[in-house]
Amino acid sequence: MRTSLRMVVLGLALAAGGAxxxxxADAIPTASPVDExxxxxxxxxxxSRSLSVGQELAVALPDNPSSGYVWKLSPIDRGVLRQEGAxxxxxxxxxxxxxxxxxxxxxxxxHGHTTVRLxxxxxxxxxxxxxxxxxxxx
Numbered sequence: 014m015r016t017s018l019r020m021v022v023l024g025l026a027l028a029a030g031g032a033x034x035x036x037x038a039d040a041i042p043t044a045s046p047v048d049e050x051x052x053x054x055x056x057x058x059x060x061s062r063s064l065s066v067g068q069e070l071a072v073a074l075p076d077n078p079s080s081g082y083v084w085k086l087s088p089i090d091r092g093v094l095r096q097e098g099a100x101x102x103x104x105x106x107x108x109x110x111x112x113x114x115x116x117x118x119x120x121x122x123x124h125g126h127t128t129v130r131l132x133x134x135x136x137x138x139x140x141x142x143x144x145x146x147x148x149x150x151x
Contacts, residue, residue, distance in 0.1 A: 053146065059064040061147040064121040070094070072117045072129060074144055076102060079110035081135040082142075086117065090127035093150050094119045 050069035051062065057072070064070060076084060084100065091131040097118040104113025117131070128148045 030131050055144065057146050059146070061149070063149045064094075064151060066121050066123060066150060068121045068150075069097075070121070070129075070148070072119070072131065072144065072146070073114050074116075074131065074133075074142075075112065076115040076133075077100060077110075080118050082133045082138075083135070084115055084131045084133050087128075087130040087132070089119075089123060089129060093121070093125035093127040094129070094148055095122040112138045121148075124150055126150075145149040 020100065035103070048065050048068040050071060052071045052073060053060075053062070054073050055075070058128050062070070066115045067151045074084060076082075086096070086100075089096070097120055100115045102113055102115050117129075119130070126147070128147060129142040129144075129146045134140050
């Protein structure tokens with residue numbers, strides 16, 4: 014498929030403007046496929062997962078910020094896994110204070126191993142929940 018597409022581009026380039034255009038057409042980079050994003054929830058707790066460089070990981074955990082508990086992310090190796098922005102809270106219930114789901118998004122940045130560890134804590138209280146997943150990027 015790529016060869017036939019390249020031949021079409023080459024033919025169009027020759028018809029449109031000659032050798033100078035061909036050099037530009039040859040420089041078109043080919044996109045390398047990226048694996049599908051991985052979405053995990055509480056079922057991923059305690060598991061190990063392998064990702065490829067560039068692959069996205071989303072961790073979706075039950076949350077209710079009005080309870081006073083907040084999920085805290087322990088440090089991760091950013092050379093292996095990079096957090097993409099702040100976690101997003103999502104709910105389908107329009108009532109203020111309703112429970113929902115907090116979602117953290119990461120991108121596999123480079124080869125190696127790191128652990129995603131999230132702890133739901135409230136000041137002065139013991140952790141209510143813990144989520145841990147071992148990540149290997151290869």
